[in-house]
Amino acid sequence: MRGLAVLFLAALLSAEDAGKIMRPADKAAMPSGQVDIVATAPAGKLELDGKAIVAEKPFPNVLHLSVQAAAGEHSLALIWEGGRKDIHFFVGPNPPAGYQRFRQHPPVAEVQCTQCHELSSRGRFRFKNDSCFDCHQKDSFVKVHTHEPTLLAECGLCHNAHGSTVKAHLLYPKETACRQCHN
Numbered sequence: 556m557r558g559l560a561v562l563f564l565a566a567l568l569s570a571e572d573a574g575k576i577m578r579p580a581d582k583a584a585m586p587s588g589q590v591d592i593v594a595t596a597p598a599g600k601l602e603l604d605g606k607a608i609v610a611e612k613p614f615p616n617v618l619h620l621s622v623q624a625a626a627g628e629h630s631l632a633l634i635w636e637g638g639r640k641d642i643h644f645f646v647g648p649n650p651p652a653g654y655q656r657f658r659q660h661p662p663v664a665e666v667q668c669t670q671c672h673e674l675s676s677r678g679r680f681r682f683k684n685d686s687c688f689d690c691h692q693k694d695s696f697v698k699v700h701t702h703e704p705t706l707l708a709e710c711g712l713c714h715n716a717h718g719s720t721v722k723a724h725l726l727y728p729k730e731t732a733c734r735q736c737h738n
């Protein structure tokens with residue numbers, strides 16, 4: 556029985572992990588209706604307010620599109636075999652309680668996905684180490700992070716580089732972020 560429960564839990568967790576909406580963040584308040592969506596899931600499909608929307612696939616299993624959304628509240632769903640993820644976002648001034656201003660990153664027009672991503676020789680979608688330092692200073696990194704960039708090269712461990720509703724686009728509060736290696 557317990558073996559079965561463990562298997563079931565493992566299947567549940569991997570199904571949970573299989574799909575991610577990188578952008579926008581849940582409860583994002585967008586000033587304009589031009590909303591850029593980034594998501595990933597094996598054979599994933601997107602629905603905006605319950606209607607299918609067709610995304611480009613710049614990399615295998617990676618979905619990207621820009622939609623024009625009317626003012627008001629919207630729901631975005633990512634659906635794949637064995638799982639789904641739902642987020643909500645708001646377009647326009649005066650968002651309802653619980654919504655936070657979304658800041659897209661990089662806040663520069665026309666930055667391509669390939670600025671930070673590539674396919675490995677084995678066809679795996681991955682982050683290009685060092686790609687952030689085309690725009691950010693390496694010199695000030697140690698002061699902010701306590702470590703050389705080589706030790707914290709996986710910026711995605713702590714930051715959502717596609718944007719967020721929080722300071723420094725942190726995925727966790729600073730203490731939790733550092734505790735990924737320090738107990």
Ligand code: HEC
Pocket residue numbers: 575577593594595613617618619660661666667668669670671672681682686687710711712716717
């Ligand atoms: C400024 C750098 C940057 C840009 C530009 C960027 N990304 Fe990312 N992306 C990251 C980082 C950092 C991660 C987290 C590292 C990782 O998961 O390997 C990530 C993770 C992802 C993931 C999740 C990968 C996984 O399996 O967990 C997807 C999907 C993704 N990016 C898609 C895109 C798409 C599509 C674009 C273009 C619209 C894009 N990214 C633009 C930095 C960037």
Ligand code: HEC
Pocket residue numbers: 687688691695699700704707708709710711712713714722723725729732733
């Ligand atoms: C262990 C978690 C962690 C990792 C990994 C990490 N960061 Fe950070 N980063 C932070 C924290 C914490 C802050 C500070 C936020 C604050 O002080 O409010 C920060 C702040 C920043 C800032 C804004 C700070 C400033 O200069 O004003 C930038 C830019 C940044 N990180 C870039 C990066 C890049 C590039 C990488 C990968 C090479 C990276 N970070 C990896 C945790 C991390």
Ligand code: HEC
Pocket residue numbers: 660661662663666670671686687688689690691710711714716721722723724
């Ligand atoms: C195309 C240029 C560009 C790239 C590439 C880029 N950034 Fe940025 N980033 C910016 C700009 C511009 C800002 C806003 C001005 C600033 O705070 O420096 C910014 C701001 C930030 C901030 C601070 C947000 C805040 O709350 O003040 C963090 C953290 C950050 N970037 C992390 C990263 C990480 C991590 C990567 C790589 C995964 C990366 N950036 C790649 C241009 C870039």
Ligand code: HEC
Pocket residue numbers: 699700701702706707729732733734735736737
């Ligand atoms: C990827 C793993 C990793 C992350 C994440 C990480 N550290 Fe560390 N940290 C280390 C390692 C390994 C050492 C010991 C070697 C060294 O000093 O570089 C260390 C050492 C330190 C030390 C020196 C004192 C000691 O305990 O030995 C401080 C202070 C520190 N880290 C602070 C931070 C802070 C603050 C953060 C969050 C911004 C952070 N670390 C995130 C791996 C990590």
